[in-house]
Amino acid sequence: MTGSGGPARPAIVIAATPTPNGDLHVGHLAGPYLAGDIYARYLRAIGRSVIYTTCTDDSQTYVVATAAKRATTPQALCETSTAAIQRSLTAIGISMAGLPPIDERYRQSVLSFVTRLHDEGRLRARTVRLPYAEHSGTYLFDGLVTGACPVCLAGSCGGTCENCGHPNSFDELLDPHSTLDPAEPVSYREHTILVLPMEDYRERLSAYFEAREDRWRPHSMQLIRELLAGPLPEIPMTMPGDWGIAAPFAETPGQILYPWIEAMPASMYSTWWAAGQQGEQQPEAFDELWRAEHGAEVVYFHGFDNTYHWGLMDLVLLMAHGERYVLPESNVCNEFYNLDGAKFSTSRNHLIRGTELLADTPRDLVRFFLALTAPEYQRTNFTRQALREVTEQRLVEPWNALAEAVSLLMTGRAGTTLATTPAGRARAGLVLARLRSCYELGGFSVARAAETIADQLARLRTMAEDGPAEPGDLLLEVRTLLAGAAPILIGLAEQATAAGLELDLSAEPAGEVPVFELPRLAFHHQSLDNPTAELITRTPALDGAV
Template sequence: MRPPRPAEDDRPVLVLGPNPTPNGGMHLGHIAGPYLGGDVYARYQRARGRKVVFSTGTDDSQTFVVASARRLGVEPEQLCRDSTELIREALTAIGISFDGFGPFDQTYQDTVLDYFRALHQAGKFRLRTVKMPYLERTGEFLVEGLIEGECPVCLATSRGGLCETCCHPNNFDDLLDPHSTIDPRDIPVVRETTILVLPMEEYREQLTAYHEQWSSYWRPHLVQMVRDVLSRPLQDLPITYPLAWGMPAPFPETPGQVLNAWLELIPAGMYTSSYAAAQLGRDTTPGQLWLPEENMRIVHFLGFDNAYYFALAHMALLMAHGQKYIRPEWVLTNEFYELESEKFSTSKRHVLSVQELLLEVPRDPVRLYLALTAPEYQRTTFTRTGLDKVTRERLVEPWNRLAETIGKATANAAGEAPALPVSAQGRACAATMLARFDFHYEVPNYSLNRCADTILTQIARLGRLAAALDGRGLDEQPEAWGDLILQVRALLALSAPILIDLAAAARQAGGFDGVLEPGAFDVAQVAPFTPPLLSLTAADAAAHG
């Protein structure tokens, strides 16, 4: 089945962001990929008049919480609470417009458990005796965030369960030269244990068909990884682990074990989307929005390092439910975002938090630069020099010259400035802008990089038109001014998903109403107005209100 053309697809949109692990705060590397990507996409869909539910929530069950807590000398529960507040604070500060941030509460846990109980009752899981790393000193098995070694596929340094470099799974005793992440001197032995698994090979045919249908619309690295994984025997997917931290598995065959935390994330998405819908005024049961009769389309934003679970493991689990639930149609991955050409590292104090940066730089320039440099197809890097140079020379200064030129002409008009005529060419240019932005904002071509670059390109173009009119009154060349002002209004509307504070100021000034229907700019005349200005520093922004 060929997916509907986005311009013709007005189904409600379920936008999923990844569930952040509450083992610390959020740095720019987290924000620049799936969170900003999901936010800009959701804002654009709303502007086009589509119903949107955009949600996420924390992933408290991860073993990474335990590992971080032990290194910090705090209780995991306290780390979760503190980190969740920092995460929410960062997302709010940068303007991520989640409709709901689902709490890790009893309803969350009941939703996850019901999802897996249904599969267990249907006989989808198998008991397997496997060999797993075991630390005799502490008497515990080491999995995922508790163990590190070399990936058996690409030989890169990898944690347990999944390699962030090649994105292949490495279950059980696959890691080479493993050691504890809490104390690298702790070398595990191998011990047998019996767990429940999902036999992934049973879903090969369905997985292959799903990816053949959708992969031509996804980013190349994800497609390559899926093909590589499918070219090999599919590993059994661990459903339970013999751990102390996590959600207790409700299966009689595995007493005292917990659910594999990575596998919570789709039922968690069912819960958070229901939670978000409730914030929008619609009460639904968890999972209801994922039923075919709801006629939703799912657009999923995530880092490439998590792609195996979402593109293969979670798809197999959804398929194990039969046709009960819909599946993501669009999966948009991103690569790693670095800081000054080095990987963000909390342990090495090589980080920059959202909150720290926003103390110095206003939110709109930060969002624009992150969008422009987002790691969509390859690793990219944040540099403070680049942020300052790009936002000063290509965003703030040219926009302010453009805005001041229009403002001066409007202020010099005798009395109240009359509505200005718009030519056919002016309307055509505004329509062309809408079509071009739509191409970059909509799937399958969605690209933060291209959206941001198009904003800067249009600012420069409209600045040239304004410079040619500078010093001439509105009454001298009313049609030329009308064409310019219409296109500036169009740019304000089209850049609003990224430049959210400029858009808010423009709405207040009467610059645009936020509507982006196909004929939004097909008007015969336009009212003059004074566009708001941008600030280079947070101090300037605060001084100007």
Template sequence: MTTRSRPAIVVAATPTSNGDLHVGHMSGPYLGGDVYARYLRATGRQVLYTTCTDDSQSYVVSTAHRRGLAPDELVRTSMAKIERSLEAMGTLMPGLPPIDDRYRTTVLDFLKELHAAGRFQLRKVQLPYARNAGAFLYDGLVTGTCPSCLAASCGGACENCGHPNNFDELLDPKYTIDPSDTVVFRECEILVLAMEDYRERLTSYYAARTPRWRPHARQLISELLSKPLPDIPVTIPGTWGIAAPFPETPGQIVYPWVEAMPASMYATWWTATQLGRPTTEVDELWRADHDAELVYFHGFDNVYHWGLVDLVMLLAHGDKYTTPESNVCNEFYDLDGEKFSTSRNHLIWSASSPPAATT
């Protein structure tokens, strides 16, 4: 972080709208981000502290199924609860921005620019597939064993060791919604962003920035850079999320994790507007010529995504956008030996009234 008199953008990792915030959320990134934002403001800095709900995550689908709700109903009620909890906590955030057409346009414009510049590549990959349901599985729709640490893990990345397990890498995959369904692997063509193409810039960035990171997160980045970097899925065959507009992948959706950077730009723009500082372009405050100090607050399970994937999403735009000065990463709180998890219903809610028990 810097002591120069620069505008600052502080982002708490976008919460998945599959329940209220729990104690791990509140005492970790949301409290940490709020304290830092207050410190900056007290020293006379102009600061925007922001986040927005992550509605496209497949964990919304799996949690909605477990609770007997429609996904859009779960999103609506969860967003209201999250906003109420942030307000009760007294954070500097003016609220949560609506996930509306302006949000979706921001996400798609960010990705379309990369597509037009030839940054994405069409790849044939093997994806887990639930035979009876007739559905490709990813992230919260699939569970199994992490190939890196052999702990139980969902798809995408392991919460225990932080390593990714894209595509067919998860061992012994099971369909989250119906574990009795037979899971096989099927070939599918998707668009990806090749992280390996950015190794030189990544190496330079981390050499300059990670000395300020906490040791566990810094170690994970070192481990990831010690081997070939995985491709980032940009599209995925699914039904919940933003429809992908690219002709190469008809019927697919935008992979939820690549929404984070344009989502954060949108949230920054909305927050500025609420505070009487409107900007013409949604991404204006993130542009390099604005020279904002950008700081992320998130948990260890998001080091791969917020610390690496999202950085590559910015670097893919060349020198257009600023890059984070620091990633402030907190460790997990455990409950009976398991991390707090909304999707697994294993947590202590921050609200006074927990959700009704479900079977």
């Protein structure tokens, strides 16, 4: 389903805010960014107004940790990483207006959002114990500290465990060590910060998830149930630190806003900025398009390890503003994408960067393979050999064979139209409905969409090469498949529409179809020994994973 507001309902699609501690790798792209792009493109194809956006998460401690490791400054790392992230998003065809600047308008948006909660009395002062690096005098949290998860005992950074998804705030991480200097002695010190108590919103949270349970994937929903079954944590709103936005509250002098609470005002600011970039009317207030009276359908795309943040913490931050904001319709969560059996990781240098892969493989092939192997319900694995073999066998070779067969069948018929039969229109309708069900929010699955495209392509190739009884039916079904594949195979769709072919995902199969030339797919890979594929020994995690 696309929401209760019907086809005219505006949509805001948010991909997890990337941490600018390096470029996006293929694991990132196969997760929230490509899936969010496919959903946004589908909504536009059926006539919905869509803003698809995100922004970099500059305040994260992972930036500080990575900058120290690379002997640079956090600011310099943010600048180079943001430029690299934008190049990767552009290279794979992510249909965003760009990454908005993290400037004074951004900071004022975040402060406005948080200050309203403070002024309305939603925040509480709490004295908590925090890990403390004795020599440097640094309070350790999130990417500055590593240890063992108190729930599953896996290695984890502070904040949340990427393995089980549970939070580990304040002094909960077992055997903590500084990521800046693992040998530095770590003790605990008490510090008074501001928090937002989640328990104040338990009743509303329970009702929210009960109404939307069928729109969540099972693993993430299991984590939400586990969290709701026990005492809900308190959200840190401020922390002692010197990288981030200075907290403006008299109760917490010298503190910063906790980096993770920026995600909601950052998403609102990004939506405001993107509206102007898309040529739409840009409201005066940064949060206007998120206000409840506009009824936007908000959908988040993120990884399982961010389920606590995007699924619970950020939801409470919206609820704490009363009825001011629309709440998300769904969180589409992906699992980890492995590279040769181990999780993609920027800080471990176990990765293939998106721009490197796209430098030697055509964009449509990359999008198809990442969609087909997307880690939607469980971890999946990427290898260059599989990319080469699968795209050649299931996409390029059958697609180009179909294009050649159609071209031969239509010789001498250019500029004409062909009639279709009820049977042909029925088949086209079935394919269209099947693909639309893959893109609709209730059963959203880019893997199932890519599988459907490959299956239908094989069927239509056989139909064309055997000589169809009704050539008009073949053309109609080919055009329907191309329209249904357009959110994934964006290059093919652009070529077809530039040639005048109408690709409509909302129209009923037509009684006649114009003769057209089906565009071909390019196929080019460099050697599987391409030196740009980085497969380097893993080291302890520093990722702010999306």
